[in-house]
Amino acid sequence: MTRKLLSLALGAAVSVAAVSAASAATLDDVKSKGHVQCGVSQGLPGFSNPDDKGNWTGLDVDVCRALAAAIFGDASKVKYTPLSAKERFTALQSGEVDLLSRNTTWTMTRDTALGLNFAGVNYYDGQGFMVRKSLGVTSALQLGGAAVCTNTGTTTELNVADYFRANKMQYEVVAFEKADEVVGAYDKGRCDVYTTDASGLYAQRLKLSNPDEHVVLPEIISKEPLGPVVRQGDDQWFNLVKWTLFAMVNAEELGVTSKNVDEMKGSNNPGIKRLLGVEGNFGENLGVSNEWAYNIIKSVGNYGETFDANVGPNTPLGISRGVNGLWSKGGIMYAPPIR
């Protein structure tokens, strides 16, 4: 008996020691295991949502796919971990996922105190309100006395508190952990108002029993820059994720799309040559092949393409480019040059 206990204790001690030896080089880990482990939402149409066959699609999912394309030349080498708002940071901190691409707002606390780094912005969002048309409300300033359904542990929850406090309006907050629970409770009439990022409102409205009976109010009450997040302290991985995003934006700016990328390889434009790895060794500096951006664009597309395919005007979400347009076309999407 004693011997059994002893061996058990020794086994436990050895496993404890093994845990501490986890390394910080995420890119090497990813290369050796052969896929990117990507933290996504539990289902937000347009951003990260599984279809009926279990294939994930969306704007956030495309960041994961682009990263896999940059590393392996194959956008399908991604495994997804659906995470609730509450679980997401712990999952990233503990190394359960390599990348968090889950409509997560870039805030100072998250960037500085959680041991995380935001690698850029792939969607500029803002918080809005949705109500039933029958209430006859036309402005968020008329929402005094409302019951508000929202997600726990989000910036949304804090913004709504700030907004109602600043405008001296009474409200009752009903906060659920999962987005589906929030939508369900709002649909059943527990709340008068549903609040989340405006993009989320349009996405979740599709899940309501009568989407036409609901209206999104015009007020946007916050800045919600959404982007992929990585662990702090691994600059190589941080750079790779950051430049994956930049490559997609630069590709759109240079007019390189998934359809014309092969012709573009023969382009005389030096910017396109550098982007596609015809000139220079930018990929090698990132720790991947020089074809990295070519692979991203070939298999996932440029930023504009993924925007249009997932959330754009021709999708059920029907969101126009707005601030998410290129800087040269009236938006604020801007990427540093590849040179």
Added chain:
Amino acid sequence: MSSATDVSEAKVPMWNDPRVRAIVSQTILVIVLIWAGWSIVDNTIHNLEQRKIASGFGFLGTTAGFGINQTLVDYNEASSYGTAFIVGLLNTLLLAFIGCILATFLGFLMGVMRLSRNWLIAKIATVYVEVMRNIPLLLQILVWYALLLETVPDKRGAFTLIPGLMDINKTGIWMPQPIPEPGFWMTALAFLIGIAAAVYTAKWAKKRQEDTGEQFPVMAATAGWVIGFPAIVFLITGMPLMIEWPVFVETGPMLRRGYQQGEGMVLNPEFVAMLIALVTYTAGFIAEIVRAGIQAVSHGQTEAAGALGLRRGAILRLVVIPQALRVIIPPLTSQYLNLTKNSSLAVAIAYMDLVAVGGIILNQTGQAIEIIGLWMLIYLTISLLTSAFMNWYNAKMALVER
């Protein structure tokens, strides 16, 4: 004899002496366990530092910034995370406390019903027990919550549960709220004195009956002390209690109609659904415990009491229940602990209990280890206190051997 002992002591080398071996192996085990525990803590601290994750409990003092829809103490968005945590703790305690009391009543009722000689009543109790304890609790919580939201009128309407007193709609159960005014403490004090006096009277009456055989109307005296005495004090001090009635608005903008927040008392649908689910679920188990307790009292006891000329009620009250309680109390304690811990499932339907509020704080501050540590500490404390109380009660009820 002594020479044999000497021989054995001389012959067994130290490493073969079972006592020495036991001490040595256990010492090694303890050292290894301590080392394993220490390396877990050390690794955690090291990793947190390496990943530049802030740690410590300083965050409890900073502004929370989020709203909570059920607060038993003063709380608003400008309060600290620490206050928010206390709000969550009190919500858990409220749910657990009321839940335990109601589950006990319902459980006893069902347990006794199951032993009834009436076929229908016994079968109803059987079906209740088998259904309730065989469906996962989380599912029951979700069902009650969905049922509640699907069946009751929305915010701008109301369904009357008790005319003039209690209405229900999708924002909750609304009722008048008693607000104590200055001077009410005297009534509260009178109530406590009344309880003490009632206990003393009961003891005195029992002793007198044992000494002289004379009976004393204990029930009437208890009612007088516990209800009558505080009532008289309440009247003398000028009824220092204000009743705040809920306000229902039927006109004006749609959003402003319905019951007004901050007027009267409201039980959130989340609280109501949690309470119903926890009580009905736990009562299923308590019913079985009560049935087992009663059946554990041998039938000879009942017959002997009957032979002494006691009536059925008296047999149950004086002979069966006191003996059954000894069997009932220890497993009942487990059910109370279960109910308290199960209340953490509240997070599924947005009841702001300790886990829900802690989860928000965890996510806003990123202090996972600290929050989880606090959770464990608090649930452990609540459970140990409940156990301590029930052990005291058990010792009091245990068979007194003379």
